[in-house]
Amino acid sequence: MEYFLQQLINGLTLGSIYGLIAIGYTMVYGIIGMINFAHGDIFMVGAFIALIAITALGFVASTGIGLIILALMLVLVISMLFAAVYGWTVERLAYRPLRGSFRLAPLITAIGMSIALQNYVQIAQGARVKPLQPIITGGYTITETMTENGLFAVQLSNIQILIIVTTVILMTLFSLLIAKTSLGRSQRACEQDRKMAALLGVNVDRTISLTFVVGAALAAVAGLMFLLYYGVIDFYIGFVAGVKAFTAAVLGGIGSLPGAMLGGLLIGLIETFWSGYFTVEYKDVAAFSILAIVLIFMPSGLLGKPEVEKV
């Protein structure tokens, strides 16, 4: 039971990170119907910018807790801003010229962008794994029990609290953005019918650009979380995380924002529980198999709207 609780906490943390990335996929898919393959790499770029910002600010674990939080907020804003520029540029260069083209075209440029971004970061920052000393340490012990192997304590670390709380706050803000602001309104309009939205005075190009900007910013948050949680990043983290996050988006029902979050949490939980109870090596196999099974029996995902076939 204690072991289960611990895995649940770890799974929720991982799932939050996946969920934040998945939102970028689901938004882009919802609005222009393409798999933004480079999104995982935007997440990686966000993590790198966060790493650079943290190193530049030069803070260590001994700084006071108030200062750390302030500095982390600054890092968060920096990496969101810069990653947003990346998201905007990728859309502008690789996707906008192909709007209205046939569907495989933007997929190919997306894969090309993904390869280019990975190798660009590899050249600029080096291929070696970048370690970061833990910034946020400590945590709470929830329960302690004696087992035959000794004391087993269920730990909830401060960094896990930070990740889950930040995700919840961001998700709330984001839902408000979509529901209440004019950007959210035009976004939903474009999602339903791009041509009609354009006729009614919505600037479609601008809305799509902003979608990429918002998605990239959220991916950058996930990047910072990933960096703080695992303490190591390299130029390749974007691919695996990207595929998992896309899996999460599809699992939750692509195009649906709560679905993306739910899918992210589920993928995180499946992965953690599988590693905890079975084998670590096959955790990705477990996540992908669940995806295949869900899609076969529930082709529109958990919360997605079923597609209507029009003749």
Place this chain on the structure above:
Amino acid sequence: MAATTENRVIASLKDSLISAVIAFALFGPIVGLKTETEPGGLALSAHFGTVGVIVAIVFVGRLLLNLLVWKADRPITRGLSGLIPAQTSLGGFGKFVAPVALLFALIFPFLPITDRYILDLSVLVLTYVMLGWGLNIVVGLAGLLDLGYVAFYAVGAYSYALLSTKFFPMLVEMGYVGGGIMDWAFWICLPLAGILAAFWGIILGFPVLRLRGDYLAIVTLAFGEIVRIVLLNWYWFTGGPDGISRIPRPSFFGIPFSRGEGGFADTFNLDYSSMQRIVFFYYLILALALLTNLVTLRLRRLPIGRAWEALREDEIACRSLGINTTNTKLTAFAIGAMFGGFAGSFFATRQGFISPESFTFIESAVILAIVVLGGLGSQIGVVIAAVVMIGGFEIFRQAEEFRMLIFGLLMVFIMVWRPRGLISSRKPSIGLHSRKAIGAENVAQGQG
């Protein structure tokens, strides 16, 4: 007139400045501040000189483009646009391209310019041509977007490797067959590898073919990854990350390419040379690729090929006309997979060593890129795209670390420049009255 020129210059300068600022934001942190691992933790080393150069290039380049092309009264590229037609159709010319290319391919190993390096490279290009043609059946003809094609390539390679290094020696040891079988290992395993890959195509295809478009893409991607992860972790069977080494080389129909008595050179009274084996590899892959092409072209004339193309154009219409869509998709998947399997066992025998590292997602992406860049459904387009992508990739061998970066950017550039692929129109296999060429925009929407 003067006022508009002034406006134009100011507008261009403004635009270029904005681009330069964006370039600075893009490259400033990532290029300008490199994180270095040092004993006390991470440190930063500044490379702002490089950033300055990049930003300057962006500014000047954008300014020149603005002044001379985009905002100019008379763009200097005016003359160029006539030279490069927006839509390429080989037209009547196409009749000659294929035979000439084939003839060139046949005599290629004996041309004076051909050395070992170029021949090795052309074997690689031909491997990708074959994979491209195999995938073209799935993506180009049946319109099923497959992002996990490399899985079948891996199945073929591992089938051959495991059969020839483990199963056959076991049979020989147990006395069921004579030792001579080892000379024929490749020729026995090649069809087996194809059949096994086709079976895997059916096994993987069966559950997922109900899915449409992008869902199919992501599930095939997931399957590709699953196959790779299993190969990586099933240590006692596949050797895990160590891979399988000392895979037997193929023989010339039973005659090994070895020095001395009974070898290829000895049998045909030639001087022994290691080139003979490479020339043999070249013709082997050429034959396999041509087989793929021939089978595809013939299949397109059969009812099943017609059904594939119909399925690609409109699945609902297909179903209402009584075509069994599941079977049609499965055959496309299985036949595509079979050729992937053939190419895989060729790869294994050429390399002599395989490991899961050779079967990553990047391979699938490269093969798909070749098919799409060549123009979906176009056989000759695949050849051109393979030569451009793989050959172009080799040109940058000196700039080792920039290769993949350039490769990725090339993919983006060609696609933006030619969204329909290099050869962007083709004739439909069947028409009611006249045979009109149709544009690639009507070809393969990738909707499963």
